[in-house]
Amino acid sequence: MLMVGLTGGIGAGKSAVSARLRELGAVIIDSDVLAREVVAAGTEGLAAVVDAFGAEVVGADGELDRPALGAKVFGDEAARRRLEQIIHPRVRTRSAELTAAAAPDAIVVNDVPLLVEVGLAQTFHLVVVVEADAATRIARLVRTRGMAEEQATARIAAQASDEVRRSAADVLLDNTGSLDELLAKVDELWRARLRPYESNLRNHRIAAADEGLVESQAEWPAQAARLAARIRHALRPVLGRDVPVAHIGPTAVPELPARDEIELMLPVASPAEADKVNDALAAAGLPPRPGAVRAYGSADPGRPAGLQVRVEGSAEWRSALLMRDFLRTVAPARARHATAVVREPWSDADVAAAEQWAAATGWTPA
Structure with a gap:
């Protein structure tokens, strides 16, 4: 219900x-x-x-x-x-x-x-x-x-x-x-x-999201925070602790055009722990994406969202946080990304630039 x-x-x-x-x-x-x-x-x-x-x-x-x-x-x-x-x-x-x-x-x-x-x-x-x-x-x-x-x-x-x-x-x-x-x-x-x-x-069905890009919305961070709070509440009895759900992707970067779909990431301690969260996430309004691994989507037609469950410390977990923080901080990189009509996966050059920035600034995942 x-x-x-x-x-x-x-x-x-x-x-x-x-x-x-x-x-x-x-x-x-x-x-x-x-x-x-x-x-x-x-x-x-x-x-x-x-x-x-x-x-x-x-x-x-x-x-x-x-x-x-x-x-x-x-x-x-x-x-x-x-x-x-x-x-x-x-x-x-x-x-x-x-x-x-x-x-x-x-x-x-x-x-x-x-x-x-x-x-x-x-x-x-x-x-x-x-x-x-x-x-x-x-x-x-x-x-x-x-x-x-x-x-x-x-x-x-x-x-x-x-x-x-x-x-x-x-x-x-x-x-x-x-x-x-x-x-x-x-x-x-x-x-x-x-x-x-x-x-x-x-019916464990994900609401459709508009594929087009829109200008950055001031309310995206607050919407992400409300979704993260619900996820923490739903998983507290399952995991026995609060989990630091992260806002990632283009909607987490101010001034960056994006699809109007909030992206979140849930860190877990292990693949076994990841397997425990399915039912609780579905009950909270985030059913699993058909055919995807540890990926979930919002059932709410008024707020499309996606959630990735990733093992904390893994390369995927680190990369999502690094690219978000790199774009938030480095204006030229953000400008280049904003002009892309169709977003392509990160190139080797993009990843290398982000890693150089991380090394120069002492960035660590948070």
């Missing part, structure tokens, strides 16, 4: 996106709803809250008195963390149960307001961020929730910044326009990316 993280600042319109995705057929797991369920009357979670904060946080109806609890944790970092240690693990457990109950071809959307703040982005195949400017969000909060402007401004300031959220976003939905405009964007996202991605993921 395809796992999607959905987030956005207060007043941005995340709830409208979540509701539309539910209408389209997504399985919605709402963290706010679960956070209430795990401390409902009679639950073990509520008992833990009472143990930590006292019986006065329970109302006459047996339910959690949220204003009373809020008064205890507001401005008290230690108290807030204690509350999170009670609620967050229970929410994760319940979320896992709901995910396990979903159909194999489901698109499961985790609606998580603090997805970025708590560092969950790498746990999803795709992260969708809903965004609107602060003035629009404040006006919505005043109009729809009855907040004073000062209260709305304070709530927005207490959350992650738009810049931080954008850094985690594979998809950014701008909601400064009308509701109809937002819903049209959601419908297109479902049709053009989420449904094909789920099908590719389930």
Whole structure:
């Protein structure tokens, strides 16, 4: 199944996106709803809250008195963390149960307001961020929730910044326009990316990439970093450590035209270790390339990518890093490479120039 993280600042319109995705057929797991369920009357979670904060946080109806609890944790970092240690693990457990109950071809959307703040982005195949400017969000909060402007401004300031959220976003939905405009964007996202991605993921199929060259894109390094984080997360249980996934190839070289396909390299300790990663990579959205050896491609039609698994210290591993760093550093070599209409394999002269540069500069793989 395809796992999607959905987030956005207060007043941005995340709830409208979540509701539309539910209408389209997504399985919605709402963290706010679960956070209430795990401390409902009679639950073990509520008992833990009472143990930590006292019986006065329970109302006459047996339910959690949220204003009373809020008064205890507001401005008290230690108290807030204690509350999170009670609620967050229970929410994760319940979320896992709901995910396990979903159909194999489901698109499961985790609606998580603090997805970025708590560092969950790498746990999803795709992260969708809903965004609107602060003035629009404040006006919505005043109009729809009855907040004073000062209260709305304070709530927005207490959350992650738009810049931080954008850094985690594979998809950014701008909601400064009308509701109809937002819903049209959601419908297109479902049709053009989420449904094909789920099908590719389930069938271990690689999304097609455009063969033409495009100008260097400023967002390529950030996209590579998000993919690398997902790979590290997926392989941590398999390899028992974090792996330093490298961004290689033309998209890793600023100012260099390239095919719009991120290239990554995963170093492993041995061929035997390389054989362990296949299933985890496929589950993370990187199925093996048919007929290729230790090569994988992205199932996401919105972000073509390739991954090479190479033994650390091998000639292939070293060469990929050397040529990347050589082109990043030596402008004439980068200029020559940029003018090639059709990229040819590295010539002996190219390799010799790179080796001379490495020797002269003391370059080592990193």
